[in-house]
Amino acid sequence: MLRNEDYGIDWSWHDAEGLSRVVNVSGTMTSLGGSITTERVARATAAAMPRFVNIHELQARASQTIARLTGAEAGFLTASASAGISLAVAGCITGLDPAKAEALPTRPGDTNGVAVQMGHLCEYGAPVSQAIALAGGDQRIVGQSTLTRDYQLEAALDGCAAALYVVSHHVVDYGMMPLDTFVRIAHAKGVPVIVDAASEYDLTGMLATGADIAIYSGHKFLGGPTSGIVAGRKALIRAAYLHNTGIGRGMKIGKESMAGAIAAMEQWMERDHEAIRAEETRALTIWAEAVAGLPGITAKPLPDPTNNPLERLRVWADPALAPASAAQFVVAFGKLDPPIVVRGHEVEKGYFDLDPCNLMPGQAELVRDALKPVLTDPAAGAIDARSALAGARNGGTESYLTWLT
Numbered sequence: 001m002l003r004n005e006d007y008g009i010d011w012s013w014h015d016a017e018g019l020s021r022v023v024n025v026s027g028t029m030t031s032l033g034g035s036i037t038t039e040r041v042a043r044a045t046a047a048a049m050p051r052f053v054n055i056h057e058l059q060a061r062a063s064q065t066i067a068r069l070t071g072a073e074a075g076f077l078t079a080s081a082s083a084g085i086s087l088a089v090a091g092c093i094t095g096l097d098p099a100k101a102e103a104l105p106t107r108p109g110d111t112n113g114v115a116v117q118m119g120h121l122c123e124y125g126a127p128v129s130q131a132i133a134l135a136g137g138d139q140r141i142v143g144q145s146t147l148t149r150d151y152q153l154e155a156a157l158d159g160c161a162a163a164l165y166v167v168s169h170h171v172v173d174y175g176m177m178p179l180d181t182f183v184r185i186a187h188a189k190g191v192p193v194i195v196d197a198a199s200e201y202d203l204t205g206m207l208a209t210g211a212d213i214a215i216y217s218g219h220k221f222l223g224g225p226t227s228g229i230v231a232g233r234k235a236l237i238r239a240a241y242l243h244n245t246g247i248g249r250g251m252k253i254g255k256e257s258m259a260g261a262i263a264a265m266e267q268w269m270e271r272d273h274e275a276i277r278a279e280e281t282r283a284l285t286i287w288a289e290a291v292a293g294l295p296g297i298t299a300k301p302l303p304d305p306t307n308n309p310l311e312r313l314r315v316w317a318d319p320a321l322a323p324a325s326a327a328q329f330v331v332a333f334g335k336l337d338p339p340i341v342v343r344g345h346e347v348e349k350g351y352f353d354l355d356p357c358n359l360m361p362g363q364a365e366l367v368r369d370a371l372k373p374v375l376t377d378p379a380a381g382a383i384d385a386r387s388a389l390a391g392a393r394n395g396g397t398e399s400y401l402t403w404l405t
């Protein structure tokens, strides 16, 4: 149905390696390789590959770039944001003490509590609670899933080494304590605040609000190689960095990813954000036009739930009028050649989203031309509806369980 050559997309690497082609309109997904880099970032990564380097010097260079990007005193790079959470917690527990670092995670001492709001205990591919536990942190759950009160945080902070705050579309979006209040209460008890802002475009706001450490993914909107950015107060950053001699060993970042992440951060500070936004808006517009008037289908661009400067096209499917449900359509898009992976996180509510952030040239048009044929195809209604829904809920784990079977 879709003739790949019509869109000028280069699939030569996938084809030569025998890998499935993928068009990603779902967002920055680990299961699809995170993000795609520019030539500039790819070149910086490649340049580091065949050379030795003093790693501490390269990390100090990263620290300068992170400081410019985030307003932090200092920073370092690690394998991922998830690793960054563990290292930040570890640093807050031990300070700059190599013997204490070596004792983690089994002997963290008595001051190893990590206060975190119940509504922030999300999963981003793994539970955030596990990133705390990997460092020897003892999670102190604050409040209930949809409400945190000030006194609950105050009471939880005794015996805490850190308080963790998560900014994400994955967390409960009402009843949570605002970051400034969270910081004020934690600081009054002398407890540093770590913010997991892995997927947030706001690179300065968390630290400006008083957070002691802010953590970002290098491979999400920044478009770097897989990496985690840990930024914050110098003493805590140094303590967290020390854990590369301990629990951080298995979270090691290589020189090539560091060079690429530095290039990605520099690129971010220079790039024409408005032009990229305009290109994303163009994609949303041609997609919305393509689905306009289709039976049982409604679509509308919606702002990102955590106010990132980004919109996605939400597509509702009414199975009484359209040939299939949203969950069935998600599966149908995945069966195309090339497969189109749409954002189906909330498909049980009767919609899916189209994310314009990771498009290669030609892909906006390819997606546009696939929309009407799929959304009017009676065959989509024949897809097993129950397993389509179960796939959306359990697919992430299923892919691991069925791997190599």
Ligand SMILES: *Cc1c(COP(=O)(O)O)cnc(C)c1O
Pocket (backbone or CB within 6 Å): 030, 079, 080, 081, 082, 083, 124, 166, 167, 168, 170, 196, 197, 198, 199, 216, 217, 218, 227, 228
């Ligand atoms: C993606 C994400 C993570 C994990 O980031 P990685 O860099 O892939 O480890 C952690 N927290 C939140 C809120 C995320 O969105």
